[in-house]
Every structure is written in structure tokens, then in C-alpha cells.
Amino acid sequence: MRDAVAALVRDGDTVVIEGFTHLICFAAGHEIIRQRRRDLTLCRLTPDLIYDQMIAAGCARKLVFSWAGNPGAGSLHAFRRAVEKRDPPLELEEYSHFGMVARLCAGAARLPFWTLRDYMGTDLPTANPRIRSVTCPYTGEALATVPALNPDVTVVHAQRADAQGNTQIWGLLGVQKEAALASRRVIVVVEELVDQSVIRADPNRTIIPGLAVDAVVVEPWGAHPSYAQGYYDRDNDFYVGWEPISRDSAALKGYLDEFVHGVRDRSEYVERCGGLDRLRAASRVCAGVNYGY
Amino acid sequence: MRDAVAALVRDGDTVVIEGFTHLICFAAGHEIIRQRRRDLTLCRLTPDLIYDQMIAAGCARKLVFSWAGNPGAGSLHAFRRAVEKRDPPLELEEYSHFGMVARLCAGAARLPFWTLRDYMGTDLPTANPRIRSVTCPYTGEALATVPALNPDVTVVHAQRADAQGNTQIWGLLGVQKEAALASRRVIVVVEELVDQSVIRADPNRTIIPGLAVDAVVVEPWGAHPSYAQGYYDRDNDFYVGWEPISRDSAALKGYLDEFVHGVRDRSEYVERCGGLDRLRAASRVCAGVNYGY
Amino acid sequence: MMATVAARELRDGEVVFVGIGLPNLACNLARATHAPRLLLIYESGAVGAEPERLPVSIGDPSLVTGSLMVCGMADVFQFLLQNGRIEVGFLGGAQIDRYGNINTTVVGSYDAPTVRLPGSGGAAEIAIHARRTVVISRLSRRAFPDSVDFLTSPGHRMRGRTRADLGMPGAGPVRVVTDKGILEPDPETGELVLAALYPSTTVDEVRAGVGWPLRCRETLREVEPPGDEDLRLLRDVLDPHGLYLRS
């Protein structure tokens, strides 16, 4: 992870660490904090705790997002301090979920914009002039548009990939495929590195082709406190516990010192958490299908 | 199948029977021929043998397509006679594969058009004035557009579904998902009807949700002479053998009389073919994945 | 009470776009009682979820395991929501105004907010595309201002323009379920009016929690209280740890 971030994430980059609740790569976020990257434009539908931490750590110049809360547990207070008290100042570019999804679709399709039926009557286009409209060449009606999002680097966490980055994900898929294919550089972080024969045995599970991947990093538990279907459960206590930490900037700094700057890598982080076996997934293995002919 | 076609396919309908080489539902096409539907607008990327047969049978008023050949084996001569000799006359609306795919994406997204970077310098927009262009509200560049395709009825063949039409497909996926979700009515034809627990055991394999499906028909071998991954191989000899049959309208009529009008249903068709066990798939079952948490 | 009333808004077999919290409770209560065939869709991509535990987030792994389909979010928003497949959407928010417009973005001005809220998430498009929406919120002058500070999710009248004027596919908020009664849009003006009262609450109590001169229907319905079975399910089965149920 250290080498991948050092080589592929640069100051001033537009960075996407995707994963909708599922497979959020905290391991990459922590490494970016440790390497003290600055002036990043952070993009995610849901900034979640990972961007709250990166904002608190001073990595972010700008945030592009659609829902900035702590799911089921409260607020992202580092984010709120930045917006409400300019501490530190943070530029915002705001969409709805559909708008962010559409931006990544356009990016992955290498089109300059994407069309959607949305935003009429809302204040979002006023708050964000990059939400525009286009006239249908067939019906003449006006439809909303959002501009393509083409990140400098995207980090995708996955259950497994081969050494070339052919990546398989199951459970919630979010927008990982679109984000990876929209990006100039792609880092795939996996729970397990598998032999290519495992990928080839079930090609319909492959979400991201290796031809789009620049680095594959093996980082078990890399998505904690989010989860990896089939590997470990979401650490809901951590999300609930984040509320008081993030409320208090001293406590938040203390957290970063202990769990991010204070550890060398992910395995030390897992130790520091006192091990995470309590979250290990139960077994619910599905049957395979026949690819014969 | 008889009841599904009787209830859901009407004279004058716009009909899509999709499946790119894989899972082409000949069983539905044959039933539509047997029920002597007329004035249909037939849409497919590759009309393939099934639409060549439906054109010869007099079901089609119009063809919307992007590649009309017999893959690796020659021409679709009923189609060619209709176009070259107006025997019978057939209206054409022609795109490229990408254009047809984009039309179904727009249909499934319920947008009036889809944008693509295509067709510059080609004669296709001249031959088909429905290929137009739109100006990007961000870059000012002109991009190609195609209009949404929203069929009256779409037939999708699949390996398996539950009684509510939650449909799982593996192997080549073509544009089945987009076609089904773009359509007013949807018929799913499966090799196997499975208990819902089979679907729920591996939800990432579900391509079409039951909420979009109007009828589920169980029709083993329903895709022959095309194939069903994991069930039976493509009958390449049949495709090669089609060339002389389709070349000669008498031979083609003879084929329809014997194998379509001359049989009551699919099981009689399979008998008439002398059984198809030679095509039964070998076993290449993949491992399952863990959905536990 | 709010969960029970919201649950009654759901008919068996309907396709519901579920948010977390009370809506999630309401849907699971409906499934456990009068609407076993309710189809739950979460914006995270889980379709036909049958969670074995009360999901804390809309992306909880329990929504995936045993669901009917899991698809990417591009499919959820384009091929299901924008496609018109969602019959009911639940919405909530920090501010709901006279015309059912919802604000989940900021309190105060957008550029210098006194309180920065999470933002739209999927709410804007749910409010536009779901065939109808049900809004759930506790009454208070703060929560029900005459007009919202920021219009995140459109209701029935946006700066004088109607949903029809703006070409919105869905019917918008047909019910606003509060902790004291139910508000419904006036068919003519789209203004929210009091349509039903909970047992032993008064019109004045409701008016006290609304920031505009609230009008009432000629005849106010009285809302049935939750049955014992509803209460048992909610307290013992659906939310045993009182995650979402206060009173």
C-alpha cells in the first residue's frame, strides 16, 4: 500500500475512494493521511468516516459529494466544522446520488456529460452551476446534465483479484466499476490475491478488467470499519462511536495519532484495534453455475 | 409459450427477441410464426436465423437492426430477398451495434435519447435520419444521438428464473437487461424454473428483476440452434445448413412447414430434430462465493 | 405510532424505495402484517431484501444476503427509479414546508450555513420519480417552516410552479405523517392541510408545530392507534433495542 500510494497518489490530485457502505477502503485513506498528501479534491457519493478523517488530517482542498452524514449514527463533524466554521476551509461541489452516479458513468464512457431527468424545482442547480441542461433532439424537452468525472486516481476495495488486477466483487457494487473505468490511475485493494484460474472459473463475477488497473494491493481487513461481504461484517459500534470523536477536534486528532500516524501499516492497525475477529463473516456460500458447453 | 404469446404479442407490435449469439429464443419466434402474427416491427442487433425465419413467414413489416448476416456461415437470404427484390417488401431502420445498444439503454432509463461518440464521417446518419446530434453543454462539441427504443414486448431467454420472473443469466449477457427494462411487456423463457431460494442464494447473478416480468415460460432447448451456456452448445451445423435452405424460398417454406407449423410445441420440435443430446453441455461448474456477514 | 401509521400507507405487493430509520421499520412492520409481498428496494442496490436483522444502514450486508437481486447504483437510479418502477418512496428532512418541499441540505444560506445537513443523497430523485411519496417527521415550528431554506426535494409547488409545470413523473408527497396527525396536500393548491388527528391530540397542538396558518379538512379523520400486535412486533421483534423507537 505504501508504494502504491507513493507512486500513484499525488498532491493536488482528484481522488475517488468508492464503495457504497460496502468495501470502503479505509486502508488507502489512512496511507494517504500518513503520507501527508495535500490539496486533494476528494470525490465520493458518501464522504463517510474516511473522508471525515482525511478532511481532519488536512488532505482535502475540495469535496465533491452527494450525502455527507454518518449513516444511522449522526454527523461528520470534521466536515461540518470545515463548512460551518471554515476550520479548515473546504470547497464544496454538491450533487444528488443520481448526479454523482451519472458523472462517473460519463467519465467511464469518456463522454463530456451524462443526461438525467432530475433537479427540476430544486435549488441544487443554483448551488452548483455545473448542473446544466440539454434539449432532446427528438422531443424538444429539456433534461438535466452533469459533467463527466474523470479522477486522477481511484481506489477500489474488492474481495479478490488476480495479480493483473482482474477484480471480482459481490454484494453491493455501488459505482466501483464506473469509477475505476473513469479514472486515469486505478489502485485495487483486495482481501485476497487469487490465482488467475479462480477469476477465469467465473468470469461473470469480474467487475473491473485488469487492463484498467495500475496496482493491486493485498490488505486483509482493509475496509474496516466498513465491511466486505463474505469476509467481515460492518463495525456498527465504530460508526456510532465516531460521533463523539469527530465532534471534538482534539479527540479526532488523538484518534489519527493513535490509529493512523501511530501505526506503520494495516496489520498494525488491526492489532491496535485489538483484533477484529468478532466481525469475521459467517459462512453462506452459494452454489456455483455451469460454464460448460 | 402458446398462452404467453397469445396474451402478450399482438399484430403490429414492436417486438424484441434479444440474445447476442447466446440465448436467442427460437421457441418464442416459432410460436409467433405459428400464431401468424402480422405487421410486426422486429428489432434485434443481429436478426440472425430467427428473424430470417419470421421475415420468410410474413410476420414482419419492418426490421430495426445493426448486423444482418449468418455468423460465420453466410447470408440471411429471406432478409436479402426482401431488401433486394422487395419479396416481400420490408422497411429498414439501421444502426451500428453501439447505436442499437444505446437505443435500448435510453429505453431502459426512460430517457428520450442516448448520447454516443460515433458516426462522424459515415453514411449511416444519411441512411437513417433518426441518428442525430446534440451539443455538449460543457464543451460545446457535437455528439451523436439515437432515439430511445421502447418495445411493446421483449422476449428474453435465460438459464433460470423463479416463478415471479427474477431471472439469472451467465455467460454472454448481450443487451437482455436493457431490452427487458425498456419494454412495456416482458416474457422470460427459461431452461429451468427454480425455487426462489436458488435466486436468493446468489442475488448478484440476477439480471432482470421479477417486477419487470409479465410471464415466465419454461422451455428447455428453447434457444436451439443458438445455445445456453451450461446447458447446450451452439448448433453450428444448423447455422451452416441454413445457407442453402434460406437461399431457396421453397426450401425455406418447407422448413417452416415441417419444423414450425408442423409441430405443436417445443418438445415436438426437439423430437423432430431427432433429439439434441449431442449438444448437451459438458460440466464446468465454478465454485460459489460467500454471502455471509 | 408514526411507524404504524406509515406502515398503513403501504399496500401489499407494492415496490417501495426504503430509507433507513423509521421508514425501514414501517416497511418491515407492513411486511410482518398486512403486506407480506411488499418489495423492498434500497438505493444501495439490494432488491427484494429480507434482512434477518434490523439494518443500521441502507448498505447493511443483511440487505444483500438472501435478496432477489443486487445491482450497481447506475442501474438502481436509471433502470429502476427513473424507469418509473418505484411506487412508494419514503422521505424525511430537517425542514418540510407548506407545499411539502423538503430541505436536507442547509439551515441558513447555502454559502454560510448555520447548520450543514447531509444533503440530498437520493432524496431529490426519489421525490421526483417515485409514483408517490410519504414524508415522516415530528412536528415543530423549526421542522415545518412556511418555506424551506433550501429546496432539496420538491413537493407540490416550487416558487409557484407545480409538478406538472416542471414535468415531474411522480405525484409527490401524498401524506405527511407526523407525531400528532397526518397532513395531506390540498388537491387544488398543493398546500399541506390537516387531514387526520391522532387520538387525544388537538388541532391547536398540531398548529403549534407548524410554521404557517394550517388549514384543516372539513372532516378530520381520527387515526386508529397501533394495535397490540403492531406494538408487540415493533418492540419485541423489529426494534428490540429501541434503535429507532423513542416513545
Next chain:
Amino acid sequence: MMATVAARELRDGEVVFVGIGLPNLACNLARATHAPRLLLIYESGAVGAEPERLPVSIGDPSLVTGSLMVCGMADVFQFLLQNGRIEVGFLGGAQIDRYGNINTTVVGSYDAPTVRLPGSGGAAEIAIHARRTVVISRLSRRAFPDSVDFLTSPGHRMRGRTRADLGMPGAGPVRVVTDKGILEPDPETGELVLAALYPSTTVDEVRAGVGWPLRCRETLREVEPPGDEDLRLLRDVLDPHGLYLRS
């Protein structure tokens, strides 16, 4: 011979959009010889296919079994081809003209054709988006007219306009592999000129199969004939039934 020459156009590790027939043979020959890491993508959605038999169609099940990824065609065309991931595309056609424009639609007029051809399929977008294309076709005046009856897939000059004028991402046809020699575009004009001759063929033989006054490079390369190993692979391993190989 053509398959061998086409195979040499491929560098190891490249991403190739494969059509059926000779291109398919050429790709598999390249994989079996100098380019084992060639990544084959078929428009049907199979990525990294390693067919255990010679596929008769681009949707053959053998392209799926054991491939690296299978995706829908919307992803193939939007997220791979239009995305710019395809380095080499193979094209063929009934007519190829002076500027490398290809016709696979009609012979004669579009509305009343003497011969109706299959149409574009994916050829138009491959010709536009692949970083470079290689065209394979046997020489004849019918197959190489001065200008095509219908422009299905753009080459280097379309009614006087260049690829740059029209904003095409890819470089277009960099080689036209025939049964007698290799044509390449003139860097200035985009007109196809003779660049290389097969052993024991003459410039006049090539000119006889081309419908315009064919110009030649100052120095013509001589094409290496297929090695014994190439021939063995093609005849005994890759196309034992002579499905695609005539001479």
C-alpha cells in the same frame, strides 16, 4: 499468408478487438508465437478469452468459458471501446476505397441495392475508436474501388475531411493486408499506397486488383513469408478443418 502477416501487426500485451474469421486466426497465431500476452476482447462481451476450440462465431461459448471477464454489450461499447481501451481493431469489408473507407452495407444505392450486405455491426465504432485498425481483404477491382458505394466505417479521408477534422479518437487503418502486398496510408493525404510486396508478386499484379492509380513508396519492403512453424500452427492446430484458410 494473410493471417501470418496480420499476426505480425500485433505486439505482445496489446488489447485487441477481435472479429471472426481471419482476424481471429491472426490473433490466435500471434498468441501462439510472439504475443502470448495478447488480450482478446470480443464485442459479444468476452474479455481475455482463451478459446479451447476455434470459435465459429464471435459469440461462441468457448470464448466465455475460462475468460477473464464477461460483461454486457453496453459496457463493451461505452466503457471499453469508447473509453479508448482498444489498441488494435481488425476490419474487413466488401469494399475498401482509396482512403481506407470501408463499405459493409450495400453494393449499389442504399434504397435499391444490388447486393444487401450485413451492415456495420460494430465496425463503424471500431473504425472510429480503436487506437489503430488493420484491414484484411483480398485484392480485386470489385473489392478496392476508387470510392465506396456506402461509407460504413471511416478511413482517412471522408468527402475531403480528415479524421482530425471530424474529431475521431483513433488513428484509423494503418495497414491494409491483402493477398499480394500491404497498403499503408500516405502520411500527408491519407491515400493508400503500396508499402510492401509478398515474395514473387509484382507491383502490376497489385495494381490490377485496385480501382485507382495506386502509388508506391520509394522503397518497397519485401514481406517475409510465413515460417514453417507458423504454417504448422495454422494448418494443424488453429484451423485444422480449413475453416478460414484457403491457400
